[in-house]
Amino acid sequence: MCGIVGLFLKNKALEPELGRLTALMLHEMCDRGPDSAGFAIYGGGDDRAKLVLLSKSGETDWAAMKDQLVAELSAEMELETLHDHAIIRTSADGRAVRRWIIDNAPDVTVLSLGKNIEVFKGVGDPDRVAKDFGLAERTGTHAIAHTRMATESAITTAGSHPFSTGADTCLVHNGSLSNHNNLREMLMTHGEQFQTENDSEVAAAYLAWRMSEGDTLNQALESALRDLDGFYTFAIGTENGFAVLRDPVACKPAVIAETDDWVAMASEFRAIAPLPGVENAKIYEPEPAKIYSWSHAVKGQAA
Amino acid sequence: MSDTLLRNTTLDVAASSVRDVNRALKAADDGSFQVLNSGGAHALACGLDAPVDVTIKGHAGYYCAGMNKHASVTVEGNASTGLAENMMSGTVRVKGNVSQSAGATAHGGLLVIEGDASARCGISLKGAEIVVGGSVGHMSAFMAQAGALVVCGDAGEALGDSIYEARLYVRGSVASLGADCIEKEMRDEHREQLADLLSRAGMDANIADFKRYGSARQLYNFKIDNAY
Known part of the structure; x- marks a missing residue:
């Protein structure tokens, strides 16, 4: 069992409330996943790449790592730290920074990369993780969060959801995949880099790979229906979009609610x-093997 | 909270706990009760076995009114997975939509869902009667053995897969029929049963619009043609 929530705002007036509303949603899912939690928030940024990093030991010397990065990549880096996380903003190619850190900083996990996305994670009570990383005060356009009851791999901060391997793309998962080892090997031959043993990271990397090959989010999800084997309810975020997908058997729960102001999934x-206005929401359970997606470019259901 | 309650009592989940509320309901022999601030909590009004009348003034979580016997439970909202699971008798009514596996393995009683039910509604049904005002999701009435499922809207994929002897009545479209489920003739006894069920459920629908589905009885015994 795990708990998933996602909130995609259609009404800009609600953007200052995104974090507060997401924290309320996450709170309700605490008992579905009490061992660890995480959230991705799409809060905007500037033209620079933004990477959120996790120190596995909690003792990484961030300033030293930044100096090394500046020297290696000859680019400006701005560093901000928050508990065992650090955020780097840089004019360098974010993918190159990610690659360098994975190859050279074994105590660091790259949680997210993109212009818009920030991912934060922690072990223990989901409400405390939300509090530690100031979820309720955060603003933005859409957010995805997860409470984990681990079944498939160890309870670690890095093994918490959301998983993000491609720029501004992330995924949370309730379920388990049965062919993730084969898929991981296949994706590694395409240059994807993995940081955990987790099956859900493979699903995130799969979508990132498809989209890097030119697929739209919906095309990537159509391919996922064909190539991923196992049980899943996914909530997926992209720079401007949000999607929900359940496997063809659809054992793992999901409910979607939609108003003129927002789309929520849990x-x-x-x-x-x-959520405000829920009494007038259109509420339904997503059908098996059907792609539900929304984007800020094209408002409303685009599936 | 006291174990003995006066009739017409209001129980507040927010002010006590699901366990306290359920314990109080279970201790009552009769009477009406309102449950406030349900907030989608799990296992509300479970295991009741007296003719009490319970109204949940909000949304219910998993396994609401599970194992119900004699009691009448109304949810004035939506209900989640496993509503009225293994119900034995009594009535359970939901004003909104319900999640998957509603009425699973239910042996008796009447389950009324005024909105939609999602996947696997009436899975392994063993004698209860289910009336759905809206539509049902995929694999509904999977392996249903006895009882009836009335769907005033549409049915999803694989309706009645591997069905035994339950009767299925669907007014709208059926996305597909499951293995060994076929459309069957609507005879007078079926029209009477359907009219009775719609009447008891308080649904206004023309019985002439419904089709009946049931078992082709080809999976009862081993047949080599059924092997893959």
């Missing part, structure tokens, strides 16, 4: 119940 309705 494992259970109680996570949607605190």
Whole structure:
């Protein structure tokens, strides 16, 4: 069992409330996943690449790592730290920075990369993780969060969701994949770099790979229906978009609610119940093997 | 909270706990109760076995009114997975939509869902009667053995897969029929049963619009043609 929530705002007036509403949703899913939690927030940024990093030991010398990066990549880096996380903003190619860190900084996990996305994770009570990383105060256009009850791999901060391997793309997963080892090998031959043993990271990398090959999000999800084997309810975020996909058997729960102001998705309705205007929402369960997606470029359901 | 309650009592989940509320309901022999601030909590009004009348003034989580016997439970909102699972008798009514596996393995009683039910509604049904005002999701009435499922809207993929003897009545479209499920003739006894079910559920629908589905009875015994 895990808990998933996602909130995609259509009404810009609600953007200052994104973090607060996401925290309310996450709170309701605490008992579905009490061992660890994480969230991705699409809060905007500037033209620079933004990387969120995790120190596995909690003792990484961030300033030293930054100096090394500046020397190696000859680019400006701005560093901000928050608990065991650090955020780097740089005019360098974010993918090159990610590659360098994975290859050279074994104590560091790259949680996200992009212009817009920031991912934060922690082990323990999901409410505390949200508090530690100031979720309720964060603003933005859409957010995805997860509470984990680990079944497939170890309870670690790096093994918490959301998983993000491609720029501004992330995924949370309730379920388990059965062919992730084969897929991981296949994706590695295409240059994808993995940082955990987690099956959900493979799903995130799969989508990132398809989109790097030119697929739209919906095309990538169509391919995923063909290539991913196992149980899943996914919530997926991209720079401007949000999607939900369930496997063809659809054992893992999901409910979607939509108003003129927002689209919300959660494992259970109680996570949607605190949202403003929910009494007038269109509420439904996503059908198996059907892609549901929204984007800020094209408002409304684009699937 | 006291274990003995006066009739017409209001129980507040937010002010006590699901366990306290369920314990109080279970201790009652009769009477009406309102449950406030349900907030989608799990296992509300479970395991009741007296003719009490319970109204949940909000949304219910997993396994609401599970194993119900004699009691009448109304949810004035949506209900999540496993509503009225293994119900034995009594009535369970949901004003909104319900999640998957509603009425799973239910042996008796009447389950009324005024909105839609999602996947696997009436899975392994063992004698209860289910009336859905809206549509049902995929694999509904999977391996249903006895009882009836009435769907006033549409049915999803693989309706009645591997069905035994339950009767399925669908007014709208059926996305596909599951293995060994076929459309069957609507005879007078079926029209009477359907009219009775719609009447007891308070649904206004023309019985002439419904089709009946049931078992082709080709999976009862081993046949080499059924092997892959």
